[in-house]
Amino acid sequence: MDLVMLYSTWPDESSASTCAEALIAQRLAACVTVTPAARSFYCWDGKIERANEHPMLVKTSQDRAHAVRDLIVAMHPYDLACVIGFTINSENSYARYLDWAIESTRPPEGVA
Numbered sequence: 001m002d003l004v005m006l007y008s009t010w011p012d013e014s015s016a017s018t019c020a021e022a023l024i025a026q027r028l029a030a031c032v033t034v035t036p037a038a039r040s041f042y043c044w045d046g047k048i049e050r051a052n053e054h055p056m057l058v059k060t061s062q063d064r065a066h067a068v069r070d071l072i073v074a075m076h077p078y079d080l081a082c083v084i085g086f087t088i089n090s091e092n093s094y095a096r097y098l099d100w101a102i103e104s105t106r107p108p109e110g111v112a
Contacts, residue, residue: 002062003088003098008072008081009040009053016054019075023058028068030104033057061105062087 010016013034020032037052060068065085073081090098 002090003093003101004060004062004065004068005086005088006058006060006065006068006072007084007086008056008058008076009038010034010056011051011053011077013037013054015075015077016056019072020056020058022075023060023068023071026071027105027107028064028071029058029060030101031059059101061102064105 008016010019013036016034020029020034023029023032033056035055035057038055040049040051040053042049042051058068058072069083069085072083088098
C-alpha cells in the first residue's frame with residue numbers, strides 16, 4: 001500500500017491545528033506537520049494577494065487520502081481550500097517509517 005502526503009495551507013495556526021487534531025483523532029493521518037507562517041503570493045479575483053499562511057503536511061495511506069481531503073475541505077475557512085496530494089515513492093523512502101504510517105491510519109479492530 002502506498003503512502004500519500006497531502007499539502008494544504010491555512011490562514012492561521014489555530015484552524016490548522018484544529019484540523020490536524022481531528023485528522024489524528026479519526027486515524028485518518030499518521031502524522032500532521034503544521035509549520036510556522038510562510039508568505040504566499042497568488043492571484044485572486046484578478047488581484048495579486050499576499051498572505052501569511054501556515055503550510056500543513058499530512059501523511060496518510062492511499063486508502064484514507066480521499067477522506068483526509070474531504071475533511072480538510074469541510075473544515076477549511078477558505079472558499080477554495082488548497083489540497084494537493086503526492087504519492088510517496090517507497091523506493092526512496094525509509095520502509096520502517098512507511099510501515100508505521102500505514103499502520104497508524106488503520107481503524108482499530110472492529111471499527112469500519
